[in-house]
Amino acid sequence: MRAFFLYLARRESFKNFALNFKFFRNTASRFIAGDTLDDAIQAVKQANRRGIMGTLDLLGENTLTQEDAHSAREELIQAQDRIDKERANCNLSIKLTQLGLNLNPVFCEQNLVRIAEHAKNLDNFVRVDMEDSSCTDRTLEIVERTYRNLGNVGTVIQAYLYRSERDAVALVEKGIRIRLVKGAYREPEEIAFRRKKDTDANYVKIMKRLLESGTYHAIATHDTSIIQTALEFVRTKKIPRNRFEFQMLYGIRRDMQQKLASEGYNVRVYIPYGARWYPYFMRRLAERPANVIFLLRNLLSERKINGKSHSDL
Numbered sequence: 001m002r003a004f005f006l007y008l009a010r011r012e013s014f015k016n017f018a019l020n021f022k023f024f025r026n027t028a029s030r031f032i033a034g035d036t037l038d039d040a041i042q043a044v045k046q047a048n049r050r051g052i053m054g055t056l057d058l059l060g061e062n063t064l065t066q067e068d069a070h071s072a073r074e075e076l077i078q079a080q081d082r083i084d085k086e087r088a089n090c091n092l093s094i095k096l097t098q099l100g101l102n103l104n105p106v107f108c109e110q111n112l113v114r115i116a117e118h119a120k121n122l123d124n125f126v127r128v129d130m131e132d133s134s135c136t137d138r139t140l141e142i143v144e145r146t147y148r149n150l151g152n153v154g155t156v157i158q159a160y161l162y163r164s165e166r167d168a169v170a171l172v173e174k175g176i177r178i179r180l181v182k183g184a185y186r187e188p189e190e191i192a193f194r195r196k197k198d199t200d201a202n203y204v205k206i207m208k209r210l211l212e213s214g215t216y217h218a219i220a221t222h223d224t225s226i227i228q229t230a231l232e233f234v235r236t237k238k239i240p241r242n243r244f245e246f247q248m249l250y251g252i253r254r255d256m257q258q259k260l261a262s263e264g265y266n267v268r269v270y271i272p273y274g275a276r277w278y279p280y281f282m283r284r285l286a287e288r289p290a291n292v293i294f295l296l297r298n299l300l301s302e303r304k305i306n307g308k309s310h311s312d313l
């Protein structure tokens with residue numbers, strides 16, 4: 001089922017079909033703060049009130065024209081200004097294909113540099129998300145150069161890739177901040193673990209290296225058993241709570257986000273917003289069969305409501 005939803009995430013024809021249905025959008029709204037920057041800022045403020053930091057994701061990937069990439073850059077700069085104006089505890093997460101990676105890597109890098117410079121002036125940080133494996137090398141190269149020049153960017157390592165431990169070590173040596181995730185794309189078995197237990201084992205192995213590295217990294221997972229392992233590890237190694245953070249996605253395991261924050265751990269929630277939510281939502285469906293059941297329930301309840309309103313008329 002995971003493979004099926006990740007396949008659909010890339011199909012424009014299914015996207016156009018699915019977007020006609022209100023239940024589809026209603027279900028997506030569990031994972032997305034809203035269509036506008038106002039919606040996103042409101043979600044950040046709510047999180048901040050609960051002692052949780054935010055990272056905003058302006059939805060959009062695989063931008064098809066330089067004009068669109070340019071508009072995304074300007075929207076992201078606006079978002080930074082708004083975060084600053086509202087004094088929100090929040091930074092940005094950015095996908096390089098939104099800034100034109102697949103159109104022209106030099107143009108994409110210029111866009112990232114512009115955003116990172118702006119963030120630096122505002123004393124803020126930029127996280128570069130990791131996309132599918134066709135982007136890995138280019139993303140790491142661009143992040144490393146931008147980090148060398150500006151210092152306020154970090155990136156993401158996906159534990160399902162065989163190469164990731166090596167990449168993580170190289171980034172750690174340079175002092176670059178890492179968000180460690182399991183990985184959300186469909187990758188061939190020549191380059192990625194297929195079995196969850198292998199990905200989990202690699203995650204834990206890399207996580208321990210990051211936690212001991214002395215650099216401030218992010219442990220991004222909702223996996224209770226991995227979070228427990230992290231907590232035991234930092235306790236044993238006497239790693240202070242302010243030397244790393246946990247990250248989770250908007251709408252997922254809110255209880256655990258709150259529990260960790262109230263125990264004094266740094267917690268950040270990843271808050272997506274904007275109209276281009278389709279591929280993000282499909283990846284969330286792929287991760288958990290229960291989300292598909294939730295989607296189907298919404299379909300049934302919409303049918304019931306429609307049925308009722310017809311009979312009421």
Ligand SMILES: Cc1cc2nc3c(=O)[nH]c(=O)nc-3n(C[C@H](O)[C@H](O)[C@H](O)COP(=O)(O)OP(=O)(O)OC[C@H]3O[C@@H](n4cnc5c(N)ncnc54)[C@H](O)[C@@H]3O)c2cc1C
Nearest residue numbers: 129130181182183184220221222223247248249270284287
């Ligand atoms: C802050 C953050 C940023 C991320 N950035 C990236 C990125 O840049 N690149 C990338 O490839 N991936 C990214 N991801 C996604 C990541 O790769 C995983 O796909 C996702 O986090 C699910 O894996 P998991 O670690 O939670 O573990 P899993 O083993 O998948 O899940 C563990 C438990 O978490 C809960 N859970 C997990 N997913 C869902 C869901 N969709 N809906 C409801 N419950 C769920 C369930 O209780 C599940 O049993 C990010 C994840 C987070 C938290």
